[in-house]
Amino acid sequence: MRVMIHDETAAGRVVGALELDVAGPVxxxxxxxxxxxxxxARYNARPVERFHGLVRPTAAEADLNGYLMxxxxxxxxxxxxxxxxxxxxxxxxxxxxxxxxxxxLDEELTLDxxxxxxFIRLVQLVGG
Numbered sequence: 466m467r468v469m470i471h472d473e474t475a476a477g478r479v480v481g482a483l484e485l486d487v488a489g490p491v492x493x494x495x496x497x498x499x500x501x502x503x504x505x506a507r508y509n510a511r512p513v514e515r516f517h518g519l520v521r522p523t524a525a526e527a528d529l530n531g532y533l534m535x536x537x538x539x540x541x542x543x544x545x546x547x548x549x550x551x552x553x554x555x556x557x558x559x560x561x562x563x564x565x566x567x568x569x570l571d572e573e574l575t576l577d578x579x580x581x582x583x584f585i586r587l588v589q590l591v592g593g
Contacts, residue, residue, distance in 0.1 A: 468576050470500055471583045487576055494570040497553060498546040505542035512537030520548045558586040
C-alpha cells in the first residue's frame with residue numbers, strides 16, 4: 466500500500482512529501498528506515514548539489530535549503546537510516562500519525578492510504 470509521508474514545520478506547514486510503499490503493520494523504526502532508504506535512493510539515482518533528507522550525510526554541511534554536498538557522491542542508506550533512528554532518540558525530530566505523536570521506535574503502526582504521517586524536525590535555537 467502507498468502511504469504519503471509529510472515533512473512539516475512545528476507550525477504545521479508542509480515543506481516536503483514522499484510516497485512510500487508500506488506492507489502491512491510496520492514499527493516506527495522500520496518506517497523511518499523505509500523513508501530514509503527511499504530518499505537516499507532518489508538522491509543516488511540523480512546526485513545533485515543538495516541532499517534533501519531527514520538527517521545530514523556525514524560529508525554534507527547544513528544550509529537553509531537542505532544539506533550541501535561537497536561533491537555529488539553516493540550516500541549509504543543504511544548509515545543514514547542508523548543516523549535517523551539515533552536522531553529520533555535524541556529528539557531531533559518527532560513523528561505524528563494522525564493527531565497522535567508516536568514516541569516508541571518499536572510501536573507497531575497500522576497505516577492505510579488515508580493515514581496522515583508527519584515528520585517534524587526540531588531546530589535548535591541559537592543564542593543564549
